[in-house]
Amino acid sequence: MPRELATTARILPFDRRERSAAWWLCAPTAVLMLALLVVPTLAVLALSFTDAELGVREFSFLGLDAYRDLFTDRAFLGAFRNTAIYVALVAPASVVLGLVLALLIEAEVSGKAFFRSVYFLPVVSLTVAMASVWQYLMHPSFGPMNLVLKAVGLPGVNWLGSSDNVLIALALIGIWQAVGFNMVLFLAGLTAINRDLYAAAEMDGVRSGWSRFWTVTWPMLGPTTLFVVTITMINAVKVFETVATLTQGGPSKASEVLLYTIYKEGFVYLHIGVASAMAIVFVGVLLVLLLVQTKVLEKQVHYS
Amino acid sequence: MKPALVLRNLVKSFGTQGILNEISLDVAPGEFIALVGPSGCGKSTLLKVVAGLERADAGDVVLDGADVTDMRAADRDMAMVFQSYALYPHLTVRQNIALPLAMRRLNGFERLPLIGALKASTRAKRTAIMRDVERTAEALRITELLDRKPAEMSGGQRQRVALGRAVVRRPKAFLMDEPLSNLDAALRVHMRAEIVSLHREAGVVTLYVTHDQEEALGMADRVAVMIGGKILQIATPEAIYHDPNHMNVAGFIGSPKINFLPGSITHNGGVTHAGRLLKSGLNGPERKVTLGIRPEHLRLHTDASQHAIPLHLNRLEFLGSEVIAHLTDPSDGSRLIARLQPDEARDLTHRSALYASASSEHVLVFESDGTRVQASRIPQQETASHAA
Numbered sequence: 001m002p003r004e005l006a007t008t009a010r011i012l013p014f015d016r017r018e019r020s021a022a023w024w025l026c027a028p029t030a031v032l033m034l035a036l037l038v039v040p041t042l043a044v045l046a047l048s049f050t051d052a053e054l055g056v057r058e059f060s061f062l063g064l065d066a067y068r069d070l071f072t073d074r075a076f077l078g079a080f081r082n083t084a085i086y087v088a089l090v091a092p093a094s095v096v097l098g099l100v101l102a103l104l105i106e107a108e109v110s111g112k113a114f115f116r117s118v119y120f121l122p123v124v125s126l127t128v129a130m131a132s133v134w135q136y137l138m139h140p141s142f143g144p145m146n147l148v149l150k151a152v153g154l155p156g157v158n159w160l161g162s163s164d165n166v167l168i169a170l171a172l173i174g175i176w177q178a179v180g181f182n183m184v185l186f187l188a189g190l191t192a193i194n195r196d197l198y199a200a201a202e203m204d205g206v207r208s209g210w211s212r213f214w215t216v217t218w219p220m221l222g223p224t225t226l227f228v229v230t231i232t233m234i235n236a237v238k239v240f241e242t243v244a245t246l247t248q249g250g251p252s253k254a255s256e257v258l259l260y261t262i263y264k265e266g267f268v269y270l271h272i273g274v275a276s277a278m279a280i281v282f283v284g285v286l287l288v289l290l291l292v293q294t295k296v297l298e299k300q301v302h303y304s
Numbered sequence: 305m306k307p308a309l310v311l312r313n314l315v316k317s318f319g320t321q322g323i324l325n326e327i328s329l330d331v332a333p334g335e336f337i338a339l340v341g342p343s344g345c346g347k348s349t350l351l352k353v354v355a356g357l358e359r360a361d362a363g364d365v366v367l368d369g370a371d372v373t374d375m376r377a378a379d380r381d382m383a384m385v386f387q388s389y390a391l392y393p394h395l396t397v398r399q400n401i402a403l404p405l406a407m408r409r410l411n412g413f414e415r416l417p418l419i420g421a422l423k424a425s426t427r428a429k430r431t432a433i434m435r436d437v438e439r440t441a442e443a444l445r446i447t448e449l450l451d452r453k454p455a456e457m458s459g460g461q462r463q464r465v466a467l468g469r470a471v472v473r474r475p476k477a478f479l480m481d482e483p484l485s486n487l488d489a490a491l492r493v494h495m496r497a498e499i500v501s502l503h504r505e506a507g508v509v510t511l512y513v514t515h516d517q518e519e520a521l522g523m524a525d526r527v528a529v530m531i532g533g534k535i536l537q538i539a540t541p542e543a544i545y546h547d548p549n550h551m552n553v554a555g556f557i558g559s560p561k562i563n564f565l566p567g568s569i570t571h572n573g574g575v576t577h578a579g580r581l582l583k584s585g586l587n588g589p590e591r592k593v594t595l596g597i598r599p600e601h602l603r604l605h606t607d608a609s610q611h612a613i614p615l616h617l618n619r620l621e622f623l624g625s626e627v628i629a630h631l632t633d634p635s636d637g638s639r640l641i642a643r644l645q646p647d648e649a650r651d652l653t654h655r656s657a658l659y660a661s662a663s664s665e666h667v668l669v670f671e672s673d674g675t676r677v678q679a680s681r682i683p684q685q686e687t688a689s690h691a692a
Contacts, residue, residue, distance in 0.1 A: 207378045
């Protein structure tokens, strides 16, 4: 017993010193986090309840009315709806295509590195620069996409100029951007699968590639798929560059999306209060997506 | 009796690296063969070739009289147990064990989760599968685990489930790839007995790959020692231990390791080490050889005799039921090990100069290329030394 006491007494000051060292080591990050993340977020939250405008001295507190106004604003609701459609088009297609590409590349004996780089190029290329390429590709009269359609006898499509097609056209670009990234994530997930499982499946009489996929690959890719779906949806919700460079929300607001609307309210019309409320809704959407995916789906994809 | 499994001249190499070098093996029906060897000797590759998971460059695999060399693994009707267990982590134990049955008895449509169950015939098949799964689970005493997932079980339980998945469909052969290596020592010993009794009940050919010689000797009907892509010897555990046909077999099997001493064969057929005659009655010209004496066959005593090897005792290691003596041979400085009964060791404690002898049938003689020099047929009655 005395010996135990002696030991504790000897450890305590050391422990205290270690604690303060820990605080000092954390301090730079903590301060930065507070200054750059927590305080601005709180400021935005505060501003969202007001009708503040940049350059206008006085503003009034609207409280929850700010949000009521937002959800009766047709432009905002339109942006909300367009973003939802965009996500619904981009996320499933780019996840499925990314998986298919990863499976094809994984099965490929030679040229793995080549195809991996080719499909990854859109991820590393500058979206704003690539937008002009897409503008050319989708040009209604001399764009290659329409030339191909016409060559096979189909009517050309007014990709970016028609309010019926513009979201689809933007979604195509979004898919093109996301597929490479998803493919790389799936490739990483595929290499992490224990090879013995495939051997076991073969011994158990799993013959076709189709049943092998459903018996081993798909279940084992669960955590990867969850991550890919989450990341893809978040990225799709954040669509901005292609809209800003190619359509500016047009024609007739058919491609107004959340982030672009926030940008316009905040930086073009200088309606800081409205933009803040929109930003809070936007962050709320992202948080809900994250929560649903981590809490609900995580239980079903992690086996250990 | 016709062999149940025949491996004929199997050759396999990765690039220029030879992995399997003309492997041939006949396995009798119901026989338990342990493939043992150091890591990298090709034993796991050989098992995969037998399973059909890897293709051999040349040679044949014949199972129950049918050449299965060109048949894929799924069609060979063998079952495999893996070191990593390789259970499907998203399936319950019940589903894991049922999977090989479902794959073989149900077609793709019948395996669909809901639609498949609509037809009465399918329902009957599924009931039969579940009955078989439960019977297997009972035999392996894992019934209470049936609804758990692999992550919720210990290593030993998982390996039991993996065994269940292998035995449930009554395959023509069991292939086991170091199934016990991931278990702790106590469990390993326990599972050895379980696997042997499982094998007895199923009565099918079993190839058991291990690097653990105790497992190989303790479980198998015959042990195949594989070193460097070759089966050096295949024989009963007793023969492998007492009558190895190659220096590498003698060196690999046995713990503590066999003692090797330089020796020579004299013109009259005697075998000597440092001028002391240890064995006689061998044929052939005078030449240098290597002598192998197992630690338990070295007898230590304090009185000199002309056949005994003088040794220096460095240390005694007390292990409870036995004592290990660490010795040095002053003639060339090499280390030797002797294994003694505790009461034999008692008088030695305060001595450093000792003499060792071994009866002549325990002195194994190997040529410089490693092959065994077999004693001539004259019965060897005389011992090389008359130790007390």
